[in-house]
């Protein structure tokens with residue numbers, strides 16, 4: 001049986017998830033539907049992935065879908081759920097991806113039993129490398145869980161977490177690609193400072209981040225031990241590490257993630 005995935009809102013995160021779902025082969029393009037109030041993003045999605053697009057009609061997108069993904073900004077959840085709730089089929093699974101949107105608050109907005117899933121993905125879904133966290137409400141069956149996990153695994157890794165961890169997840173993975181892009185950009189700037197062409201500098205910086213991340217995931221070694229292996233005594237790396245420490249890199253990163261988590265908690269109220 002083929003499953004239809006419907007995206008209500010067709011911005012950055014919808015594009016990343018649609019890209020992952022279609023490119024992985026989980027769903028044929030004609031089993032993905034996206035709605036949006038303006039045409040431009042829909043035109044690009046249709047052009048790039050060949051999916052069904054519906055202008056200004058969330059209700060039809062919801063009605064057509066077995067899995068309805070609410071990919072609008074958090075402040076629009078109330079309005080969009082009020083609009084589509086009678087069109088969402090009783091057996092459909094509704095996936096919320098918004099920061100700070102809780103299962104309890106959104107069950108209440110439906111005002112009837114609904115299969116509700118809370119996910120925090122990230123934009124590397126577009127290249128099959130997302131990190132997603134997921135939690136389920138009590139109406140979700142084992143078969144529903146499999147449908148959701150298959151979707152999330154089609155564009156990266158996914159783990160079930162208690163809902164109480166969702167704000168921490170937003171800080172460490174939902175938002176963190178942005179911090180890493182800053183790091184890559186800054187490293188590349190320094191290489192450009194020393195004469196490397198810009199495009200080449202991004203490749204060298206990004207591939208190094210990718211490689212280091214794979215080392216953590218695939219060797220299972222402690223990040224500190226991996227760092228030690230790069231730092232030759234009296235060598236170049238320890239000079240750089242000392243400079244990062246004296247400029248407060250760790251404190252800055254902890255503060256950034258903590259601020260992000262606090263903002264997510266505030267948005268949940």
Ligand SMILES: NC(=O)C1=CN([C@@H]2O[C@H](COP(=O)(O)OP(=O)(O)OC[C@H]3O[C@@H](n4cnc5c(N)ncnc54)[C@H](OP(=O)(O)O)[C@@H]3O)[C@@H](O)[C@H]2O)C=CC1
Pocket residue numbers: 008009010011012013014035036037038041058070071072073074076080097098099120121122123174175
């Ligand atoms: N970006 C990210 O890295 C991540 C985002 N998220 C979550 O994903 C959600 C979407 O974020 P993101 O994709 O970045 O945001 P975007 O602004 O890129 O996308 C939101 C889309 O919703 C559309 N939209 C606005 N009003 C409506 C409406 N009434 N009905 C249907 N669609 C509407 C917008 O259209 P238009 O622009 O034409 O107004 C826009 O295309 C947020 O809740 C965010 O918390 C979660 C994890 C990561």
Ligand SMILES: O=C(O)[C@@H]1CCC=N1
Pocket residue numbers: 099170174175
């Ligand atoms: O910035 C945001 O609010 C969203 C949630 C996680 C990533 N982007």
